[in-house]
Amino acid sequence: MKRTINRTLQSVAIVISVSAFVADFGLFGPPAAEADEVTITIKTESKKQEDSSTNRPFVGERPAVDVAVLLDTSNSMDGLIDQAKSQLWNIVQEFAKAKRAGKTPLLRVSVFEYGNTNLPATEGYIRQVVQLTDDLDKVSEALFALSTSGGDEYCGEVISEAIKRLDWNGEPNSYKAVFIAGNEPFTQGSVDYKMACRQAIDHGIIVNTIHCGDYQTGINGKWKDGAELAEGKYMNINQDEQVVHIKCPQDKIIIELNAELNKTYLWYGAEEKRKGYAANQAAQDSNAYGSGGLSSRAAAKSSSLYRNVGRDLVDTFEEDNEAVRKLEVEKFPAEMQGLSPEQRMEKIESMSKRRAEIKAKLAAVNRERLAYIAAEKAKAADESAEDTFGDAFSEAVRNQLQTSGFEIEN
Structure with missing residues (x-):
């Protein structure tokens, strides 16, 4: 018996630097058991045609955004790591501008490092630094803890591991993307990059590649091919380009407001965890200050991301007031444990109101700051300046989210 199955595969092309959005794919099931031979014809429609799933109304509590950042931490990548550290909060602000059905996305970020000889060779010189998490302080902590050491960079293997290990969301309107940055040929290692990239797109995850070096060298090393296989975007950067942070008259006010914002956090859980959350928030403020990005971090903290x-x-x-009401007394901050349940709720509601006021002020001052930066950049335009990790990432995110149905605020 011979049957012919005709299916149409619809897809959406996405333009972004190290990450991209994949719409639904019409995957066909296995052939019937009694068939001797099945011929399958796939008609691929033009990528310019919009996939109907892109415009489906969003029905979730918050649109889901999952991003895995895969960083080469071999010897030559110190500049890349420094750029990622100093530009993290600029990147977060790009996500904060995105909305679907009026809702800001729930952003989760994961970090992997690869190509570092301090990592086990039996594991492909790969380490999952952070699981997908919405704890952005934890992501910042992980980036600032990275160090480099020479090694072999296995792009196919680290992409494959990220797809398999992470608990990618199942929201049909979600944006899921891998951003991989490095400088050695994409073809190294025992895991075929073509297989890994196809594996990603089969799971609705776009792969965007950032080659640290010459554009044509990256093409020759198959970085562009890898991105195209997973409907992502290929980019190249100069990992040694110095990140320029423009000092603004608004910085002083933003830093003061950030200090006030920190006072509104009521960390809960076991005592050790409470102290850890507070200490890490302060530590990441300090890290951002040291890299010239505290104003950007404070602005990101004013958003719902x-x-x-x-x-x-x-x-x-x-998000869930009942969960707080049911919390064991010893899990509350020490200063709240002696209060009555009603007094605890009054304290939380008071802090919520105070936080909203501070965030509104921060957002307003940051708009002035961004306008000042834009004006200064226009005056000092340097055509010789090369793209950095943050430049490529931000542009890709902005374009990709827009293509995938998000509205982007200016």
Whole structure:
């Protein structure tokens, strides 16, 4: 018996630097058991045609955004790591501008490092540094803890591991992307990069590649081919380009407001965890200050992307007040444990109101700051300046989210 199955595979092309969005794919099931031979014809429609799934109405509580950042930490990549550290909060702000059906996305980020000889050779010189998490302080902590050491960079293997290990969301309207950056040929290692990239796109995950070096060298090394296989974007950067942070008259006010914002956090859980959350928030403020990015971090903290549900009483109460009401007394901050349940709720609601006021002020001052930066950049335009990790990432995210149905605020 011979049957012919005709299916149409619809897809959406996405333009972004190290990450991209994949719409639904019409995957066909296995042939019937009684068939001797099945011929399958796939008609691929033009990538310019919009996939109907892109425009499906969003029905979730918040649109889901999952991003895995895969960084080469071999000897020559110190500049790349420095760029990622100093530009993290600029990148977060790009996500904060995105909305679907009026809702800011729930952003989760994972970090992998690869190509470092301090990592086990039996594991392909790969390490999952951070699982997908909405704890952006944890992501910042992980980036600042990275160090480099020479090694073999296995792009196919680290992409494959990221696809398999991470708990990627199943929201049909989600944006899922891998951003991989490095400088050696994409073809190294025992895992075929073509297989890994196809594996990613089969799971609705776009792969965007950032080659650290010459554009044509990256093409020759198959970085562009890898991106195209997974409907992502190929980019190249100069990993040794110095990141320029423009000092603004608004910085002083933003830093003061950031200090006030920190006072509104009511960390909860076991005592050790409470102290750890508070200490890490302060540590990442310090890290951002040292790399010239504290104003950007403070601005990101004023958005709903910086959330600490499950760690902070205010954020948790706003999402699930019953969970807070049922919390054991010893899990509350020490200063709240002696209060009555009613007094605890009054304290949380008071802090929620205070936080909202500070965030509104921060957002307003940051708009002035961004306008100042734009004007200064226009005056000092340097055509010789090369793209950095943050430049490529931000542009890709902005374009990709827009293509995938998000509205982007200016």
